[in-house]
Amino acid sequence: MGSNGGGTLKFLNRFDENELLNAYRVAVYSRTLDDRIINAQRQGIIGFHTPSAGHEIPQVAMGMLLEKDDIVINYYRDLTLLLFRGVPVENLLDHFLANSEDFSHGRNMPDHYNFREYGFYSVQSPVAMHLPFAVGAAYAKVMKKENGIVLSNTGDGGTSTGDFHAALNFASVWKMPIMFVIENNGYAISLPTSEQTKAPIEKKGEAYGIPGISFDGNDIFSALEGFIKAFEYVRTQRSPILVEARIYRMGPHSTSDDPKKYRKDEIVPGSSDDPLVKFKEKLKSLGILNEEFDNEIKKWATEDIERKLEERMKIPPPSKETIIYDVYENPTWIQEEERREWL
Amino acid sequence: MDTRRRKEGMAMRQLNMVQALNEALDIILNTDPYSLLLGEDIGRDGGVFRVTDGLLQKYGKERVIDTPLNELGIVGTAIGMAAYGLRPIAEIQFQDFIFPAFDQIVNQAAKIRYRSGGKFNAPVIIRAPYGGGIKGGLYHSQSGESYFVHTPGLYVLTPSNPYDAKGLLLAAHKLNDPVIFLEPKRLYRSIKSDVPEGEYTIPVGKAKKLREGDKITIITYGSMVPTVLNVVDKNNLDADVMDLITLLPMDLDSIISSVKKTGRVVIVHEAPRTLGVGAEISALISERAIEYLYAPIFRVTGFDTPFPYANEEHYLPDEDRILKYVRKSLEY
Ligand SMILES: Cc1ncc(C[n+]2csc(CCOP(=O)(O)OP(=O)(O)O)c2C)c(N)n1
Ligand SMILES: [Mg+2]
Numbered sequence: 001m002g003s004n005g006g007g008t009l010k011f012l013n014r015f016d017e018n019e020l021l022n023a024y025r026v027a028v029y030s031r032t033l034d035d036r037i038i039n040a041q042r043q044g045i046i047g048f049h050t051p052s053a054g055h056e057i058p059q060v061a062m063g064m065l066l067e068k069d070d071i072v073i074n075y076y077r078d079l080t081l082l083l084f085r086g087v088p089v090e091n092l093l094d095h096f097l098a099n100s101e102d103f104s105h106g107r108n109m110p111d112h113y114n115f116r117e118y119g120f121y122s123v124q125s126p127v128a129m130h131l132p133f134a135v136g137a138a139y140a141k142v143m144k145k146e147n148g149i150v151l152s153n154t155g156d157g158g159t160s161t162g163d164f165h166a167a168l169n170f171a172s173v174w175k176m177p178i179m180f181v182i183e184n185n186g187y188a189i190s191l192p193t194s195e196q197t198k199a200p201i202e203k204k205g206e207a208y209g210i211p212g213i214s215f216d217g218n219d220i221f222s223a224l225e226g227f228i229k230a231f232e233y234v235r236t237q238r239s240p241i242l243v244e245a246r247i248y249r250m251g252p253h254s255t256s257d258d259p260k261k262y263r264k265d266e267i268v269p270g271s272s273d274d275p276l277v278k279f280k281e282k283l284k285s286l287g288i289l290n291e292e293f294d295n296e297i298k299k300w301a302t303e304d305i306e307r308k309l310e311e312r313m314k315i316p317p318p319s320k321e322t323i324i325y326d327v328y329e330n331p332t333w334i335q336e337e338e339r340r341e342w343l
Numbered sequence: 344m345d346t347r348r349r350k351e352g353m354a355m356r357q358l359n360m361v362q363a364l365n366e367a368l369d370i371i372l373n374t375d376p377y378s379l380l381l382g383e384d385i386g387r388d389g390g391v392f393r394v395t396d397g398l399l400q401k402y403g404k405e406r407v408i409d410t411p412l413n414e415l416g417i418v419g420t421a422i423g424m425a426a427y428g429l430r431p432i433a434e435i436q437f438q439d440f441i442f443p444a445f446d447q448i449v450n451q452a453a454k455i456r457y458r459s460g461g462k463f464n465a466p467v468i469i470r471a472p473y474g475g476g477i478k479g480g481l482y483h484s485q486s487g488e489s490y491f492v493h494t495p496g497l498y499v500l501t502p503s504n505p506y507d508a509k510g511l512l513l514a515a516h517k518l519n520d521p522v523i524f525l526e527p528k529r530l531y532r533s534i535k536s537d538v539p540e541g542e543y544t545i546p547v548g549k550a551k552k553l554r555e556g557d558k559i560t561i562i563t564y565g566s567m568v569p570t571v572l573n574v575v576d577k578n579n580l581d582a583d584v585m586d587l588i589t590l591l592p593m594d595l596d597s598i599i600s601s602v603k604k605t606g607r608v609v610i611v612h613e614a615p616r617t618l619g620v621g622a623e624i625s626a627l628i629s630e631r632a633i634e635y636l637y638a639p640i641f642r643v644t645g646f647d648t649p650f651p652y653a654n655e656e657h658y659l660p661d662e663d664r665i666l667k668y669v670r671k672s673l674e675y
Contacts, residue, residue: 071427073423102460103459103460103462104457104458104459104460105460107457107458107460108458112458114458114459114460114462116459116462116463121426121463122455122458122459122462122463124450124451124454124458125450126446126450126451129419129446129447129450129451130451131419132415132416132418132419132420132422132423132447133419133420133422133423133426133447133451134423135416135419135420135423136419136420136421136422136423136424136425136426136427136431137423137424137426137427138423139420139423139424139429140423140424140426140427140428140429141427143377143379143405143424143429144377144428144429162415162443163415163419166413166415166416166419167416167419167420169411169413169416170410170411170413170416170420173410173411174408325461326456326457326460326461327456327457327495327496328456328496328498328520329456329464329518329519329520332548332591332592333548333592333595334495334592335495
């Protein structure tokens with residue numbers, strides 16, 4: 001689903017109508033997929049999900065500005081970005097279903113993606129642990145004289161970890177071409193950002209010598225404008241930057257969470273404040289989209305996902321001996337013996 | 344099999360462990376353009392134990408990095424480097440300070456290959472001086488090998504002499520999985536051995552039999568090796584002495600075949616007894632060779648206390664304590 005270019009660069013001197021429309025289609029597809037996976041979880045088809053609803057806008061904006069050689073070291077709530085960079089829905093479904101076609105043999109909980117072919121690293125659970133890793137990946141890129149930069153995303157809760165602070169400091173001391181993006185959705189499970197930190201997130205880089213930028217991530221043009229500046233900075237200065245995209249987590253933290261216990265929803269999906277609805281209205285006012293076409297996109301997304309889900313559900317689970325593999329390059333006698341005695 | 348060829352002209356020198364490790368690092372940096380070192384004070388200062396002495400001057404600061412003081416940062420970034428094609432060797436100044444990086448080691452390095460279905464791996468070596476005997480008190484003396492031996496996905500290696508140290512580090516560099524390389528700091532300069540110039544490797548996963556005997560098997564590793572050898576030699580013990588060298592995965596076959604021959608086992612290590620490496624060895628033997636035993640398996644270890652400053656010579660298993668349990672086993 002990458003952008004297809006063409007036309008005149010009307011928007012922010014950078015994007016044409018098709019690119020904006022493509023971003024919207026990916027965002028709609030992502031929301032539709034999110035909703036379907038939540039349903040599938042309720043039906044007992046899929047075990048778990050951390051929905052990305054509310055995160056679509058900054059993620060398509062990043063997608064529009066990423067280049068082929070850039071490495072993305074993301075976290076579990078970046079579904080839209082995976083779709084934008086071309087991860088096939090079939091592969092995503094295999095991952096959610098943890099079936100035998102899943103690249104990691106169903107070893108991971110849903111949302112712990114492994115799509116190296118599409119320029120991503122592998123997602124772990126411990127929050128923000130991948131940030132120092134991302135600095136090391138950038139170091140490898142620089143030392144091997146490769147093109148591109150590293151983009152590393154995490155949540156607002158992640159900014160409280162030691163990993164975050166270590167990563168910022170190392171990135172700055174080593175002057176690495178890396179962009180840290182905080183997808184500040186207002187909550188870390190139940191903890192509001194106001195109790196996560198008393199300092200503005202974009203300022204957290206300053207003490208390490210890293211500039212920060214913050215913008216309304218619910219609005220496509222403000223997100224694009226912010227990210228254009230940030231990408232340009234990292235690409236030209238080959239130095240780190242800290243980006244805060246202010247958004248709102250519209251769903252529960254995960255399918256195991258009930259946000260009614262700790263908050264009143266401020267933005268209701270489908271309402272006029274829903275960033276996806278605002279995106280649609282903007283495209284309509286620009287004459288790029290009309291209701292009819294919008295309905296077509298949504299119908300296509302729903303049907304496409306339904307058909308593919310049905311198809312992928314037929315795939316059997318991974319064989320049980322896949323438990324034993326990939327601990328080391330070659331199993332040691334310990335794994336070999338455990339396999340022999342078990343099977 | 345050691346790959347060392349006793350070629351004509353391959354010079355042997357008497358080196359200490361620090362010099363031997365320094366040579367191994369020099370060879371790695373010289374032959375592998377993607378290798379690099381990182382850690383605290385390893386560049387200008389050459390490391391607080393001087394293991395990296397002179398390497399900054401030779402290879403430059405892109406490949407010998409004096410890092411900020413943050414172990415999770417050192418190890419976390421090293422894993423990222425490794426996953427994206429470099430061969431980093433991180434130094435943790437003292438193993439006692441590795442714990443901020445524990446999460447990175449256990450939850451990132453050790454699990455990358457598994458969770459990515461083999462698409463990523465992390466060939467990172469984490470070197471750490473460990474153990475007591477230098478008057479380091481609670482926080483410069485610990486032997487934390489068990490924490491790592493309990494983690495599938497890691498290799499845990501520890502040499503006991505200069506020759507093995509060089510060959511083992513060169514072998515670790517050829518592995519495509521993360522390695523915890525524990526250096527017994529008490530032995531850094533206290534012993535010298537013949538070390539050949541150039542490259543050779545010590546096999547990973549193989550123990551070495553340092554003395555051959557029929558009456559008892561003494562299993563040890565790292566810093567306790569010289570003490571055990573003293574006990575055996577001074578008392579003319581008819582003992583198999585096994586230096587494990589690799590703690591994960593342990594050389595099961597050598598342990599079991601020795602135990603089947605002698606029927607008596609004493610395990611010696613510096614780390615506390617509870618769930619120490621000795622516990623695993625003891626369990627492996629009782630599962631596979633219990634009917635060969637004439638005596639219970641005894642463990643001679645550091646006490647289950649933090650590591651004391653003033654009384655460290657009593658905390659560490661000494662010759663008397665080892666001999667006491669050897670006799671207890673022999674007389675059982
Ligand atoms: C180190 C660590 N502590 C706790 C958890 C459990 N946990 C998972 S997600 C989460 C909240 C993360 O919030 P945030 O960083 O804001 O990301 P968001 O989920 O809001 O996108 C917590 C506490 C964890 N995964 N890792
Ligand atoms: Mg959050």
